[in-house]
Amino acid sequence: MNSVPQKAPGESGLYNRIAVLRAERGISRQQLADAMDVNYQTIGFLERGDYSPSLKLALSLGEYFGLPVEAIFSKQPLQPLSQQVYGLGRARTTQKSEPNQEEPQ
Amino acid sequence: MKTDLLLLGKRIRMASRTRRRWLVVMVYAGLAAMMTGAWFLDHWNVSCIWLVSSGFVVSWLFLGGFGTGGLVKVFCEPDQKSKSMPPRRSSPTQKMPESMNDERELHQRDRAFLQAYHLFAGIAVFFPMYASPRFLERIIHLSADQIVYLFYGELMAAPILLFTLPQSILLWTEPDMEEPQ
Numbered sequence: 001m002n003s004v005p006q007k008a009p010g011e012s013g014l015y016n017r018i019a020v021l022r023a024e025r026g027i028s029r030q031q032l033a034d035a036m037d038v039n040y041q042t043i044g045f046l047e048r049g050d051y052s053p054s055l056k057l058a059l060s061l062g063e064y065f066g067l068p069v070e071a072i073f074s075k076q077p078l079q080p081l082s083q084q085v086y087g088l089g090r091a092r093t094t095q096k097s098e099p100n101q102e103e104p105q
Numbered sequence: 106m107k108t109d110l111l112l113l114g115k116r117i118r119m120a121s122r123t124r125r126r127w128l129v130v131m132v133y134a135g136l137a138a139m140m141t142g143a144w145f146l147d148h149w150n151v152s153c154i155w156l157v158s159s160g161f162v163v164s165w166l167f168l169g170g171f172g173t174g175g176l177v178k179v180f181c182e183p184d185q186k187s188k189s190m191p192p193r194r195s196s197p198t199q200k201m202p203e204s205m206n207d208e209r210e211l212h213q214r215d216r217a218f219l220q221a222y223h224l225f226a227g228i229a230v231f232f233p234m235y236a237s238p239r240f241l242e243r244i245i246h247l248s249a250d251q252i253v254y255l256f257y258g259e260l261m262a263a264p265i266l267l268f269t270l271p272q273s274i275l276l277w278t279e280p281d282m283e284e285p286q
């Protein structure tokens with residue numbers, strides 16, 4: 001199972017996190033396909049970026065994973081979610097701590 | 106597209122694109138052989154009806170698209186005639202039937218029909234245009250009878266192509282199918 005974000009956008013020109021999100025939740029392609037009312041082959045095409053979904057399917061995926069659509073699909077290469085979330089957090093803390101460090105000077 | 110071809114109660118695995126391409130080649134080779142054989146038999150006088158019918162049978166048995174048999178799912182399901190994406194499930198827990206096309210498959214179907222239309226229109230328009238009796242008589246030195254048979258052959262091949270080309274394009278172009286994980 002592919003648990004790393006896509007390196008290439010595939011035919012659709014879209015990057016996505018479907019494989020990662022599916023692996024995190026421990027669900028199979030078939031289970032996701034059943035929930036989305038599509039065939040499991042289509043999930044494979046989506047994960048590889050070979051098919052750009054309809055707005056309806058993209059919204060359904062967002063609803064299913066409890067994430068906004070832009071967190072699942074992107075035109076730019078996607079960073080790992082953990083890096084994106086904790087990386088941002090670290091950046092904020094360093095931003096906050098920097099003025100304090102500068103104060104004594 | 107279905108992963109297995111059901112033939113005389115036997116399931117044949119056709120998930121690989123190479124296998125599907127072989128099937129398409131075999132189907133058209135078989136139809137071409139039948140056309141040639143029928144020409145030698147009665148110069149397509151009566152056998153033309155059987156030949157055109159065989160196109161439908163081949164489509165129904167192997168290729169699909171217009172019936173329950175074959176590899177390609179039914180192109181136009183009753184509830185897909187009015188809407189492109191109708192509500193299919195009565196309850197969220199109900200699984201989508203395997204015979205139904207989802208949005209990607211509908212998109213692939215439309216693309217295959219467009220390609221088939223281009224190919225078919227090309228043959229239908231340019232063949233009679235370039236294969237004019239004068240050209241055939243002077244350049245290829247065909248007799249008047251042979252020219253008539255050439256056009257007759259094209260007329261016979263047209264309905265066969267019409268009912269087999271979109272499925273063949275789909276079977277030819279779709280990549281290897283994966284197993285459900």
